[in-house]
Amino acid sequence: MKTKQNLIIGFIGLGNMGSRMVKNLLNAGYEILCYDIDKTKSEKMHKIGARVAKDSTQVVKESDIVMTSLRSSDVFFNVAENYFIPNATTGQIFIDLGTSEVEKTQALALELSKKGATLIDAPVSGGPHGSETGTLRIFVGGEAEVVENCRPLLEVLGEPQFVVHCGASGAGQIVKGVNQLAMGLGAAAYMEAMAFGVCAGIDPKAIRNAVGMGDGWREEFDKIAKRIVSGSGKSLVVKYPELPYFLAAAETLDFKIPLTETLYDFCKTGTYEMFDNMNRPSRSFWHELTKESDNE
Numbered sequence: 001m002k003t004k005q006n007l008i009i010g011f012i013g014l015g016n017m018g019s020r021m022v023k024n025l026l027n028a029g030y031e032i033l034c035y036d037i038d039k040t041k042s043e044k045m046h047k048i049g050a051r052v053a054k055d056s057t058q059v060v061k062e063s064d065i066v067m068t069s070l071r072s073s074d075v076f077f078n079v080a081e082n083y084f085i086p087n088a089t090t091g092q093i094f095i096d097l098g099t100s101e102v103e104k105t106q107a108l109a110l111e112l113s114k115k116g117a118t119l120i121d122a123p124v125s126g127g128p129h130g131s132e133t134g135t136l137r138i139f140v141g142g143e144a145e146v147v148e149n150c151r152p153l154l155e156v157l158g159e160p161q162f163v164v165h166c167g168a169s170g171a172g173q174i175v176k177g178v179n180q181l182a183m184g185l186g187a188a189a190y191m192e193a194m195a196f197g198v199c200a201g202i203d204p205k206a207i208r209n210a211v212g213m214g215d216g217w218r219e220e221f222d223k224i225a226k227r228i229v230s231g232s233g234k235s236l237v238v239k240y241p242e243l244p245y246f247l248a249a250a251e252t253l254d255f256k257i258p259l260t261e262t263l264y265d266f267c268k269t270g271t272y273e274m275f276d277n278m279n280r281p282s283r284s285f286w287h288e289l290t291k292e293s294d295n296e
Contacts, residue, residue: 008033009153010063012056012079013098014041016279017124018069020131021097021157022050028156035059056083065093065153071280073100073245080108090116093146097138097157099123099180099242102170102249109142109169118146121169122154123176127277130158137162139179141172177246181260184239188263188285190224191236195289204229233286237276240267240283 007030011022014036022032022045032050035058036042042052053059060066060083070076076098084094085108094112096105100121109119120142130136138158140147147165154163166175197207208229212222227236243264250257267283272291276282 007031007065008063010034010053010059010066011050011069012036012059012066013069013071014038014045015069015071016128017097017131019045020128021067021069023048024131024134024156025153026050030153030156033059033063057087060084060087060092063092065095065150067095067097069097071098071278072241073098073104076100077104077108084108084117085111085115088112088115088117092117093120093150094118095120095122095150095154097122097124099176099245100173101245102173102177103252105141105173106170118143119169120147120150121172123172124158125176125179126158135159137179138164139172139175140165141167141170141174143168173245174249177242177249180239180242181246181257184237184243185259185263186220187224187236188238190221191228191233191238191286192289193221194225194228194233195286195293198228198290199293228286233290234272234284235274236284236286237282238263238267238285239276240264240285241276241278241280 009025009030009032011018011032011034014022014034019041022034025032026049033053034042034045034050035053035056046052056079068076070079076096094117105121112119120140122138122140124136124138126136134157136158138154144165151163166172194207198204208222208225212218212225227233243260246260247264267285267288270283270288272284272287274282274284
């Protein structure tokens, strides 16, 4: 790999996560060529030292490593099909920092390898705060040697001990699924427990005071109960937009994740639309649990 001074990093997707990542990369001394369909986001990056490309094609053609932070699996693979595959060159590295479907990730890695390029799946966890502070957890899949060569770059974005090579292509996305399901299913369990009491007519404040505000699982329960008591239960997330990715992976690999399937099926029949913490269209589990109750 080239030295930092000679390396050009392309970056596509400058939202809440991507813009903060670019800032950290610039502060670490990397040259960044960035692009976002929202020109105002690109302009903000230009003001802090990044070069701005006219489109994704220019990013791919002029960069040694192309990083993406896009809002969904569909968006990422659309960009990959239209810009990565046609323009990839030998030795080029593509790093997907978003949460994407496993089987499609592996297929894309194969297509890029035919061009002599490499795909690393490196989805992150830690939200905008982790992105701002460079303390993200990064779950990495891909060729071990390439991953190690990219480690200094990834460790600018993530806490070094939590930048973990999980295995071959797609492994990063699988482990991100473990992360997301642990959060989503856990939150859903505490919401359902709260809904049991609320729908039975108990004041949510009484439930929180009796069950929450303690250590261990009570502390996690309390985080959910506090949001419900404050009236923001409808906006609680269970990772709904990403659940189909994990269900598809489990189906392909021929095993069951029944709680995930049930959660997704329950939410998808609803009509209450919301946006999750990544500004993606979603469904409200709390609304669906309590819509027949006067205490929604």
